[in-house]
Amino acid sequence: MQSSTVEPIIRISDVSKYFDDFQALKDVSLEVALGERVVVCGPSGSGKSTLVRCINGLEHHQSGSIVVDDVELGANRESLAAIRAKVGMVFQQFNLFPHLTVLENLTLGPVRARKMAKSDAEDLARRYLERVRIPEQADKYPRQLSGGQQQRVAIARSLCMEPKIMLFDEPTSALDPEMINEVLDVMAELASSGMTMICVTHEMGFARRVADKMVFMDHGEIVEMSAPETFFSAPESQRCQEFLAKILQH
Amino acid sequence: MRIIGLSVALVLLLAGCSSNWGWYVVNPMTDAGSSNLSFLLSGLGSTILLSITAISISVVVGLLIALPGLSTNRTLRSINRVYVEFVRAIPILVLILWVYYGLPQVADVAINVFWAGVIALALSDSAFQAEIFRAGIQSIDxxxxxxxHSVSLSYSDTMRFVILPQAIKRILPALGNQLVYMLKMSSLVSVIGMPELTRKANELVVTEYRPLEIYTILVLEYLVLILIVSAAMRWLERRMQADERQ
Structure with missing residues (x-):
């Protein structure tokens, strides 16, 4: 377990989050070490997306603390900007900018937020497009690409900000089955390069392959957290056993 | 094509007139007629300039009023509400009169008819523009x-590069509507003596006493102007669909 020996880059302590009367997160605590790959799974409505969205401030938690790379989230406006500069995010629905070409999607952040020169940003963008294996799509619009290609563009767009941490919020859930693997391959390659990652996904094959730590959530709580070998072979809680039985059936 | 068809219709109308019509007042073949025609057309520049200036200002003001309306802050939202409800409730003609005759007394500044017209039209239209922008921006996912946010864009960059380009594309038909509306409402500025199309027609009617023919020409002037605007807006809409090509 790397996480116990290395100072964590993400430290989530006793975080609670309410949507009006509904409590989406109940005193959740989680530590992620630099370079660690965490896979979060659980039934829908269990709070896993909310947890990930709290980490880069897309949702605001009401109690507890989230510290990312020594910056506490929510203390002030600057902390939010500091944290989102370190954290990349990939969404279930891709959320590419439909009115911009692939290349423009990738360079917008670097040029406007990182103040890079346009030509440098384009070089960077082309490098990352190469890395997600779609360099030839640079001048197309998102609509002209398949779902799998769009999601890879979204990953490249995040990487162009050169984040320390990548968050994936069900990145393959909106994809046709035959496109899932091309996205997972890119993610696995990213994992092997040493990126710190938190992935919300139900792709258990992928989880087995890349995860250092498995997290199972249900009803806003972390029910089980263990290394993948233990997680898949001997889950402790009954809820986790039931969940795994359901999704590993086929 | 449409413009040509319209001209043909106009010629037929002129040619086929009965004895009750006195088209001689605007007959381009006679000296008097052609000087009357050019008198009528001399208001065209003012109408266009007035409308374009007013709509440019109202688009900017409308956007600035729309943005607080999208805030989660209640005070900011109520600023938007109060402005829209108040301005929208004033008839344009009343606003023109008030700005021209009233505002110089309140603000102690001299306002010429052109700027009084621009201010009144822009103010009035800005409330509608604000609602159009708010609807357009709210329609973005x-x-x-x-x-x-995740690629660290600031609020203003997000608006400028991501939200507004998409919103404007969606509200373009509504913006075109407002431009047409503005061109028509600019005729009201004739009441304070702005020498635009309608004012010119009124003046000519007084000297020639041929209201039917002169106002018919006026109708056609607005019609042609607005058809050109419509065509231009449709061209713009098509141009902005570039990212939807397959």
Whole structure:
């Protein structure tokens, strides 16, 4: 377990989050070490997306603390900007900018937020497009690409900000089955390069392959957290056993 | 094509007139007629300039009023509400009169008819523009904000590069409507003596006493102007669909 020996880059302590009367997160605590790959799974409505969205401030938690790379989230406006500069995010629905070409999607952040020169940003963008294996799509619009290609563009767009941490919020859930693997391959390659990652996904094959730590959530709580070998072979809680039985059936 | 068809219709109308019509007042073949025609057309520049200036200002003001309306802050939202409800409730003609005769007394400044017209038209239209922008911006998916946030864009960059380009494309038909509306409402500025199309027609009617023919020409002037605007807006809409090509 790397996480116990290395100072964590993400430290989530006793975080609670309410949507009006509904409590989406109940005193959740989680530590992620630099370079660690965490896979979060659980039934829908269990709070896993909310947890990930709290980490880069897309949702605001009401109690507890989230510290990312020594910056506490929510203390002030600057902390939010500091944290989102370190954290990349990939969404279930891709959320590419439909009115911009692939290349423009990738360079917008670097040029406007990182103040890079346009030509440098384009070089960077082309490098990352190469890395997600779609360099030839640079001048197309998102609509002209398949779902799998769009999601890879979204990953490249995040990487162009050169984040320390990548968050994936069900990145393959909106994809046709035959496109899932091309996205997972890119993610696995990213994992092997040493990126710190938190992935919300139900792709258990992928989880087995890349995860250092498995997290199972249900009803806003972390029910089980263990290394993948233990997680898949001997889950402790009954809820986790039931969940795994359901999704590993086929 | 449409313009040509219209001209043909106009010629037929002129040619086929009965004895009750006195088209001689605007007959381009006679000296008097052609000088009357050019007198009528001399208001065209003012109408266009007035409308374009007013709509340019109202688009900017409308956007600035729309943005607080999108805030989660209640005070900011109520600023938007109060402005829209108040301005929208004033008839344009009343606003023109008030700005021209009233504002110089309140603000102690001299306002010429052109700027009085521009201010009144722009103010009145800005409330509608604000609502159009608010609707357009609200129609953009929340994911676009989240993606902008995740690549560290500031609020103003998010609006400028991500949200507004998409919103404007969606509200372009409504903006075209407002421009047409503005061109028509600019005729009201004739009451304070602005020498635009309608004022010119009124003046000519007084000297020639041929209201039917002169106002018919006036109708056609607005019609042609607005058909040109419509065509231009449709061309712009097509141009902005570039990213929807397959």
């Amino acid at each position: 929340k994911g676009q904000y989240e993606a902008s």
